[in-house]
Amino acid sequence: MAQKPSIPKGTRDFSPVEMAGRNYIFDTVKSVFKKYGFLPLETPSMENLSTLLGKYGEEGDKLLFKVLNSGDAFSGVDYDGYKVGEENGKRFYNSNALSLKVCEKGLRYDLTVPFARYVVQHQNELTFPFKRYQLQPVWRADRPQKGRYREFYQCDVDVIGSRSLLNELELVQIVDEVFSMFDIRVCVKINNRKILSGLAEISGHPDKLIDITVAIDKIDKIGLDAVKDELRERGLDDAAISVIEPVLTLSGTSAQKISTMRGILAASEVGLKGVDELEELFGLIETSGVRQEVEIDLSLARGLNYYTGAIFEVKAKDFAIGSICGGGRYDDLTGIFGLPNMSGVGISFGADRIYDVLLGLDKFPKEAVSGTRVLFTNMGAAELRYLIPIAKELRLAGLPVEIYPDNVKLKKQFDYADKKGIKYLAIVGENEVNKGVVTLKDLTTGEQVEVTPAEIAEKIK
């Protein structure tokens, strides 16, 4: 009996047309990463749960996909050890503990923790600073909704083992070059976590850095007033909020913002360090001739707690969508795996959103998403013997060529070319074989010419 086929919710098939667009994105970012000396790395889809648990907060732990131990996972489980109650003869067990007993592995939740695990595990084989990029899927058991999937690709680029701000500059240059290649206008927003630490300090709540970060991270979505409400809920008094508020709405040039912040944070050592770093980075950016817009956004916070220095976010200027790229500097990502004092910085490109922007702005280059260039018709065995060597030569010249596999009505073969968007049809019947030619039809213009086999490549290029 036939099953009606489907796929798990939150997952996707990518058709050839979608894949062409996605590969254009992946190939472009990879080509830029390589020009800056970043090399590819891949880690396993499954990591030990002990590697993943506790790294993404309590909420993140719940969103991990756990993989059942292979073999007979439940045999030998001492259920009585997991019993938490009994009612009317029915027993209840501790689900969470039971799931950890039968699952030792989980699917990768992001590329950052596996990267940190890799660096620590292979520290003696690596040359530092270690620069890697990684393009692989990650899995999250989030509730699926528009634009949020349970399996999606991340494109991460990181350098670890160097504190130099030149690394931050190169990430900005990479963003600049990638989006210029995509012909997408973006704004790169930059802030520094040390400035936020300084703000927490001078507001009199040095212990509230995470609360402040979480609250102001939402400013784009909920607005200034709601952020102030949340700060209040999180225990900041009006005096503290009045220190933070003007910073969030600061305007002017980068130089002006830096100068203002230097005044506001005069009493905070860490805050001034953040201002220094921002100033040095913007100096480097000026030297480098970055073409896209780069601005200081002091309301930029980024949710992740491991950031300790520069933080980045990239927005498309001509298309309404969340940030399409983000990252920052972390000083102790590898500490949890036993390797302290390894500062690194990285950014992640959001392939799904970039895809939507390219599609929405009609910026996918036609040649990047086109497949077969010419389809040879199939009119029988004699014609095939004649055209197989011709098709072979065209392929050797690098052209994507198809021969319609079956000897069916020409109408059907035309339809195939039409549906697949193949521009040229090479018609080969008895007449063409006898004359030693091919009839080449341009399906977009309808123009039809007789050419020798040697002339085809030139004609269709």
Place this chain on the structure above:
Amino acid sequence: MAQKPSIPKGTRDFSPVEMAGRNYIFDTVKSVFKKYGFLPLETPSMENLSTLLGKYGEEGDKLLFKVLNSGDAFSGVDYDGYKVGEENGKRFYNSNALSLKVCEKGLRYDLTVPFARYVVQHQNELTFPFKRYQLQPVWRADRPQKGRYREFYQCDVDVIGSRSLLNELELVQIVDEVFSMFDIRVCVKINNRKILSGLAEISGHPDKLIDITVAIDKIDKIGLDAVKDELRERGLDDAAISVIEPVLTLSGTSAQKISTMRGILAASEVGLKGVDELEELFGLIETSGVRQEVEIDLSLARGLNYYTGAIFEVKAKDFAIGSICGGGRYDDLTGIFGLPNMSGVGISFGADRIYDVLLGLDKFPKEAVSGTRVLFTNMGAAELRYLIPIAKELRLAGLPVEIYPDNVKLKKQFDYADKKGIKYLAIVGENEVNKGVVTLKDLTTGEQVEVTPAEIAEKIK
């Protein structure tokens, strides 16, 4: 407290050096697939277990990695419904049924079943014949051992919706072109399942096709005598074995083998059909000018039961390893999902084994696995301001360039270039900045020259 990091057994990290080799393989096969009109497809890593179960035999079902339902998988499980026994107050449950209750999804076991599922699910959107390639990892809970992993990539190329033997020819041409690009000499072995059916028929055991297939599939590993023993164990009498044996050891040219088989199988309609198909395919192969060795191997069986026509296997001639590529024609792969009569044919490239062959024969092209071309030294802020625009120009010209991020001792910067195999060092100190030049050192020869920024690209290309 620090954890000692590790990865699940049977899985692998791929370092930048390994990735370079793997990407060379993937990029090469993709470039050839495209020239024959095959387009990329990707399916989700997780499929519904109902899609996967029962498709790979009983043994395969056991090797599926199951993914625990998200949320609280065990809450609401009526354990009493799974109880199979009780002893001294300890209860025992049906492990297998329990695992299906708490797991609805499994990791992809191969690319063929997801492809069949995709074709059926999207049949109304596809243009047939549908040609796709797919390069993605698959997961199997096999016992890990040398050369056998729990996560590995498959590279499949299939065309579905056409019975023409031109499709078989194109797969042979693809194999020919791929391995010629790799500079690996191979032998393409071809047989036809209909010939094996015919043999089963004339041996008087038409019901024993699968037993015969399974037994003779092992001939390379266990030899002729052991195969005969196994055929006997599987219920074939000596008369039947004496019909099959000479076929397995048949020698001579393809034409001679075809002629002999036509005699042996004269009484079997399906057997003769198989011989006709082989003959037609070899006629097409001759027309096409395939350069690699192609031979009929009547002992070739291939284990998978869904094959119904041509079957292929590719072996490296100069390196001892199992088959590095294999596939065949299937007439009803989509039937189980409700779409009968969809004949297709495909092959799969074994990336791990091809990697071992390329490495073993030292055939990885140097340029395919090299990264950064030139490293700029870092001697301070003034030098950086001078060299950042120079590095930028080189990158715009497509050259992979690094700037050492930290202003540390030159020795350390030299070591970095040396360890990463970077050929050129661009030394920029105060002297170079004042003269408007760069000192370019070839680290392989030790040669050192002063050049203008504009001359660097030419010099290091």
